[in-house]
Amino acid sequence: MKKISFYLLIMFVLGSNISLSQNIDSLLNQGLIKFQEQNYELSVEIYTKVLGIEQDNINALLQRSFVYNIKGDYNKAIKDLSRVIELEPxxxxxxxxxxxxxxxxxxxxxxxxxxxxxxxxxxxxxxxxxxxxxxxxxxxxxxxxxxxxxxxxxxxxxxxxxxxxxxxxx
Missing domain, CATH: 1.25.40.10 (Tetratricopeptide repeat domain)
Structure with missing residues (x-):
């Protein structure tokens, strides 16, 4: 019984991680679509949501920095790029x-x-x-x-x- 419970727990954790990863990928794609549609506000919101789930997501930081740059929010773009550099020197x-x-x-x-x-x-x-x-x-x-x-x-x-x-x- 203990082995089955442990196995089910492992499967649940792995399943949760896969689901979370798929959710993040989906959000990143949505953010990119909104960026391409020039809906910059919504794009920033989506990337910020990703960062709420996974604060060190380099793709979200990088993409959000591009949006901030286009919007003229240079200090915010620099902050995101600086974080990317901290994570990936x-x-x-x-x-x-x-x-x-x-x-x-x-x-x-x-x-x-x-x-x-x-x-x-x-x-x-x-x-x-x-x-x-x-x-x-x-x-x-x-x-x-x-x-x-x-x-x-x-x-x-x-x-x-x-x-x-x-x-x-x-």
Whole structure:
């Protein structure tokens, strides 16, 4: 009898976890759909609901940060991206996204730190070099900006090709 009860308890716990996981996946999909429909308020509500169930859900934090960014809620986006980085310190795109927001806020020195970190983690990331190029330009380091854009172009970044073609480095 004890073995059967223990077995039933295990099955219940496993079943609950599967059901919870499916619920979270369903909510994440709903949030994405609302985002694509440009219903940003509802998208944020859905991602926040996911985080109420699983506070460290990286997908929900990342997606909500994108919505906040589009809405212009930059500080909230930075907060979510910072949490993603706490949870996954090697998540390159989180550094790039956060650095891009710091650029929007004209916090260029902080943005530079994020782009530098992204490049340390992935020295073949075109976007990190391209964005760092803009940051360096904003800081008055044209030579450094051009070096980053040329490196990004060499890796195949089409935006860097346009930047260089438009004489940003003459």
């Amino acid at each position: 090697n998540f390159v795109s989180a550094y790039i996204s956060r650095g891009s927001i710091y650029n929007k806020l004209k916090n260029y020195n902080i943005a530079l730190v994020d782009f530098n970190k992204a490049i340390v983690l992935d020295d073949k990331n075109q976007d990190a070099y391209n964005n760092r190029g803009w940051t360096k330009k904003f800081l008055g380091d044209i030579k450094g900006a051009c070096k980053d854009w040329k490196k990004s172009k060499k890796m195949g970044n089409s935006e860097a090709k346009i930047i260089l073609k438009n004489n940003h480095c003459k």
